[in-house]
Amino acid sequence: MATSPPIKFGILGCADIARKVSRAINLSPNSTLYAVGSRSHEKAARFAEQNGFPESAKVYGSYDAVLDDPDVDAVYIPLPTSLHIKWAVLAAQKKKHLLLEKPVALNVAELDEILAACESSGVQIMDATMWMHNPRTAKMKEFLSDASLFGELKSVHSCFTFAAKEDFLENDIRVKPDLDALGALGDVGWYCIRSILWAADFQLPKSVLALPGTVFHKAAGVILACSASLQWEDGKTATFHCSFLANLTMDVTAVGTNGTLHFNDFVIPFEEKKASFSTAVKSGFTELVTGWDPKPSQHTVMTELPQEALMVKEFSRLVGSIKFGGAKPENKWPTLSRKTQLVLDAVKVSIERGYELVEVTS
Amino acid sequence: MATSPPIKFGILGCADIARKVSRAINLSPNSTLYAVGSRSHEKAARFAEQNGFPESAKVYGSYDAVLDDPDVDAVYIPLPTSLHIKWAVLAAQKKKHLLLEKPVALNVAELDEILAACESSGVQIMDATMWMHNPRTAKMKEFLSDASLFGELKSVHSCFTFAAKEDFLENDIRVKPDLDALGALGDVGWYCIRSILWAADFQLPKSVLALPGTVFHKAAGVILACSASLQWEDGKTATFHCSFLANLTMDVTAVGTNGTLHFNDFVIPFEEKKASFSTAVKSGFTELVTGWDPKPSQHTVMTELPQEALMVKEFSRLVGSIKFGGAKPENKWPTLSRKTQLVLDAVKVSIERGYELVEVTS
The missing domain is CATH 3.30.360.10 (Dihydrodipicolinate Reductase; domain 2)
Known part of the structure; x- marks a missing residue:
């Protein structure tokens, strides 16, 4: 079986935890750091430079720009919880697969909106509870x-x-x-x-x-x-x-x-x-x-x-199955997020x- | 300073836990197994034989007989909790120091009766919470x-x-x-x-x-x-x-x-x-x-x-201080029992x- 190309990640924001996950995306064999967006272009550029992004990586001065980049397969969202509903739904609507920081939402009603958007777009969602993957x-x-x-x-x-x-x-x-x-x-x-x-x-x-x-x-x-x-x-x-x-x-x-x-x-x-x-x-x-x-x-x-690299690897594997293999999103992960x-x-x-x-x- | 003679223990009943405490009384340098009483004389005799009591130990066919033995300094009471109030109070009234199994009483009202009896007789009471002494x-x-x-x-x-x-x-x-x-x-x-x-x-x-x-x-x-x-x-x-x-x-x-x-x-x-x-x-x-x-x-x-031997040793030290040194009972132990x-x-x-x-x- 031919190896699929790596899943291209965009990161929304430059949160501290995004440094660890950027390293994980680099360590995972089936994913690559492709873009980062921040409300400050300068901040995004510095983040990319300090966190192992390749020279070719896209640096954006907004979250929207990341979502509008057609080459981004998946986004990692480490934004404050109150912003999840807006950006997770928007990302799903733009057909981006979602690796979403926990807590996934302020409440289950918001999460259900996010999950509905994912389901309707056929994208994978997984929360970033890393220890599950150890x-x-x-x-x-x-x-x-x-x-x-x-x-x-x-x-x-x-x-x-x-x-x-x-x-x-x-x-x-x-x-x-x-x-x-x-x-x-x-x-x-x-x-x-x-x-x-x-x-x-x-x-x-x-x-x-x-x-x-x-x-x-x-x-x-x-x-x-x-x-x-x-x-x-x-x-x-x-x-x-x-x-x-x-x-x-x-x-x-x-x-x-x-x-x-x-x-x-x-x-x-x-x-x-x-x-x-x-x-x-x-x-x-x-x-x-x-x-x-x-x-x-x-x-x-x-x-x-x-x-955290195993988390990215499993997420990217699921995204790859959807993107290259015509599979359906794995329902296990959103189910666990919702129960939590x-x-x-x-x-x-x-x-x-x-x-x-x-x-x-x- | 001359060494005081060992504290002479009487045991009320042949509960399983009394086997461990008998061994502890033997191991502790300041205490000795002196008597055991059971409602069955035969059971008491067998218990004494199997648990390292000296040949000279007294074997009684009742708890009362242990309490009536003027040479018994202290009793260990491993009886069921509901019997504590009767036998602990009686033992205290007979001026026996009390090593009392936990739970010390069915409720604090009962415990207070036991403590009042101890105070009135000037005897030491300690509950048998062994790990405190490790x-x-x-x-x-x-x-x-x-x-x-x-x-x-x-x-x-x-x-x-x-x-x-x-x-x-x-x-x-x-x-x-x-x-x-x-x-x-x-x-x-x-x-x-x-x-x-x-x-x-x-x-x-x-x-x-x-x-x-x-x-x-x-x-x-x-x-x-x-x-x-x-x-x-x-x-x-x-x-x-x-x-x-x-x-x-x-x-x-x-x-x-x-x-x-x-x-x-x-x-x-x-x-x-x-x-x-x-x-x-x-x-x-x-x-x-x-x-x-x-x-x-x-x-x-x-x-x-x-x-458990350290527990017996500390209890016997306090009893010895009262018996041979004119000290007052140590209030720390009944206070801990009561708070628990x-x-x-x-x-x-x-x-x-x-x-x-x-x-x-x-």
Whole structure:
């Protein structure tokens, strides 16, 4: 089979995270950095120069120009969340495939508009939740899916916090209600919710209860820290905590009837080329309960490409199948985005209603 | 200074856990196994024979006989929780110092009767929460107390689950409402609550909210699994999950403004003579956020004596100070028991009220 030409990426804006994704597009074998657009042409030019764009790359002084370039196959959109609806819909209408930063939208109604535009144009959409693409994630899923090792999932806990600097808390878009109105819930909470859904095989919970203690930005009002609990029909439960106000922590623990999974660097692995996790199966005690037998065991998964490059590679593979192979967009990815957003919306509503239990309806 | 004679222990009943504590009494240098009483003399005799009691040990066919033996300094009470009030009060009235299994009582009102009896008799009381005495616990406390390393505590999560066998779920005293009416909340939840209070420097939360999803024993009605969240005046929060229905898991994670503490074997360390924990300080990312810098670090603490022997040693030291040195009972231990029980009671009330927020008042 002849190799298809690489998928040509345009990037909308010069967000910090776009530097990492530009490198990933370069590292992925089936994609290429083709264009970047910013409201400032100068900024776009500097970004292209500093982030490994080829000499031939197009540098545009607007987002529209990127979307109007007929050679751009796909766009990566790292814009503030409130701008997603406008630019994602427009990009889809211009037949650009979409790699969209999380949180994908301010709420599921906006996301549904984006998804409708994608469906109508036949373009692929994927959110940029990178850790989903780390080979460790698939390896851990094997463990969770093995009834004899893990059994039935009973509870999950996820925690993603980082200690934002004063400058962040004053100036970052993630504390600006007109840009990223979802604050810490949208930024770090998104990952917690995704990890819980991932462990639960993407079965939606029946209800969500935010937990008392949400911290709001004094001036801006956005969420700086919050927690929630989730309940499923079959009795399993989950909790998460997300915050801009505490030391960097990234935990997921899933406990099943037979086994336990721990990993403490779920969003960004401690190291780029290898990632570990711990499993325990039918854990018990020594005689007289003076120690564990068996003990948990550690597993390490190597990866040649960093997880964000694997994300770009999978996205580009899907885009290539559509562009060169006449395939349909893969529905898995927008489905996961939507489920994550649905739960996120429910947490927000629960907070707004003073910690009422909120039913999750798809 | 001359060495005081060892503290003479009497044990009430032949519970499974009493085997481990008998060994601990033997291992501790300042205590000795002196008597055991059971409703069956034969059972007591067999217990003494199988658990390292000296030839000279007294074997009694009742609990009363142990309490009536004037040479017994202290009793260890591993009886079902509902019997604590009767036997702990009686023991205190007979001037026996009390090492009392957890949960210490069915509720704080009962505990207060026990504590009043202890105070009136001038005897020491300590609950048998063994992990408090592991040298790892003190080492971790140093970390949590160091403002530059850990900073201000923001959140704690604790999880203690184990997969009870069918026989346990049918016959163990911990699922019998007339014996251990608190079920999993009293058994494993006790430890979760203690660990959270420990991380919070034993500051009581202002409120407690049990989380939807409590699992009750179908026939007996006792709690088999539950979760709760705790809120403090200063904004910190905690969650815990406890269960008889999932693989053995024992996590504590405490996140501060500067640091993070993890340990995954908090109640029973994986190994008897060494115990580990992980700390992270001012965690951050590498350039381009492709890994962590600095990464968390592992610490191991060795112990000559197992934690339960250190518990017996500390208890016996306090008893010896009273008996031979004219000291007063150490108030720290009953205070910790009472705070743990107060929070436990609040969780129970929250469940009973259909997951209402419950204020914690001391």
